[in-house]
Amino acid sequence: MARPLVAHINLSALRHNYRLARQLHGGRALAVVKANAYGHGAVPCAQALSDEADGFAVACIEEALQLRQAGITAPILLLEGIFSPDELPLVSVHDLWLVVHHELQYQWLAAYHTDYRFTVWLKMNSGMNRVGFFPADYAEKYHQLTALPQVKKVVLMTHFARADEPDSSASAEQLARFQAICAQLPAERSACNSAAVLGVPAAHGDWARPGIMLYGSNPFEQTLENTAALQPVMSLRSEVIAVRDLPAGEPIGYGARFVTDAPTRVGVVACGYADGYPRVVSTGTPVWVAGQRSRIIGRVSMDMLTIDLTPVPQAQVGSAVELWGEHININEIAAAAGTISYELLCNVKRARFVWQA
Numbered sequence: 001m002a003r004p005l006v007a008h009i010n011l012s013a014l015r016h017n018y019r020l021a022r023q024l025h026g027g028r029a030l031a032v033v034k035a036n037a038y039g040h041g042a043v044p045c046a047q048a049l050s051d052e053a054d055g056f057a058v059a060c061i062e063e064a065l066q067l068r069q070a071g072i073t074a075p076i077l078l079l080e081g082i083f084s085p086d087e088l089p090l091v092s093v094h095d096l097w098l099v100v101h102h103e104l105q106y107q108w109l110a111a112y113h114t115d116y117r118f119t120v121w122l123k124m125n126s127g128m129n130r131v132g133f134f135p136a137d138y139a140e141k142y143h144q145l146t147a148l149p150q151v152k153k154v155v156l157m158t159h160f161a162r163a164d165e166p167d168s169s170a171s172a173e174q175l176a177r178f179q180a181i182c183a184q185l186p187a188e189r190s191a192c193n194s195a196a197v198l199g200v201p202a203a204h205g206d207w208a209r210p211g212i213m214l215y216g217s218n219p220f221e222q223t224l225e226n227t228a229a230l231q232p233v234m235s236l237r238s239e240v241i242a243v244r245d246l247p248a249g250e251p252i253g254y255g256a257r258f259v260t261d262a263p264t265r266v267g268v269v270a271c272g273y274a275d276g277y278p279r280v281v282s283t284g285t286p287v288w289v290a291g292q293r294s295r296i297i298g299r300v301s302m303d304m305l306t307i308d309l310t311p312v313p314q315a316q317v318g319s320a321v322e323l324w325g326e327h328i329n330i331n332e333i334a335a336a337a338g339t340i341s342y343e344l345l346c347n348v349k350r351a352r353f354v355w356q357a
């Protein structure tokens, strides 16, 4: 017997979502599997996509090496490039692609003499003001890079700050700055994260970089026409481990945050904030139990949470619970927690992971 909390990972849904991203965007798509594939398991997810993905993107060399050691031979882009020049030998040995977003990274590369030929993704800061070269400096950096004998190819890239807000003009403004400079540079382009793949068609280019949509989560607050086709990849499932009938007026859990206002049937579920379920959510947050929706009541504890079984008479110890996944949209839980699905997915821990082909 084992604790019943399971993160069930549907790899065919992952493949479906990758194909959708690639088809909506056109061109090629790097599957973003940084942060352990947003908590879904980088190696099994990359292996599931290895037949069809044009390449992968990760945050750092440690993540890339994990994929190479698992036998992934497709291109892998380091989205933040290198953090120190001593990473360059490994970058070349493992044939990784690297972002150059800062002058120091350019200098490290320029000073590294080798017969290897690097593929560089040159990042423009088109308005997010996090990393990248200003538009005014971008073309010069492009020409400096292409002049280096150790550089084989330069891809032009930028990243949107507000692509998940379809009513904002910010992406169009960023795109205009990016395209104005790129028009003079004979190179492939990449601008789109998931939200831009789905919602900023003018930004589609040679390479997409979808992340969250691969995992089936809609990056927008509202459902758009093409987000309805996304299939959730992770279902976080557990079971009812205790049932208790309480009269009206009884407090439940830490801080007595919920007091029954009527006779109430309470279920205890093996899942808590130590598993990555957000403690901050309040009474009323949805949960799926024994085939129907119900709600969390009282505070989420470290290893358990309590749910209302009054409207679910068929529920008993051992009944199946879904915290999010196929029945409960993770965006509902994220909204209840004041965060985004990305953070919830990345935070899942202690659960047993089951990857289903």
Ligand SMILES: *Cc1c(COP(=O)(O)O)cnc(C)c1O
Binding pocket: 032, 034, 079, 159, 192, 193, 194, 195, 209, 210, 211, 212, 213, 219
């Ligand atoms: C993480 C990341 C992505 C993927 O973003 P999603 O919103 O998950 O699609 C794309 N590009 C860059 C540079 C990133 O860091």
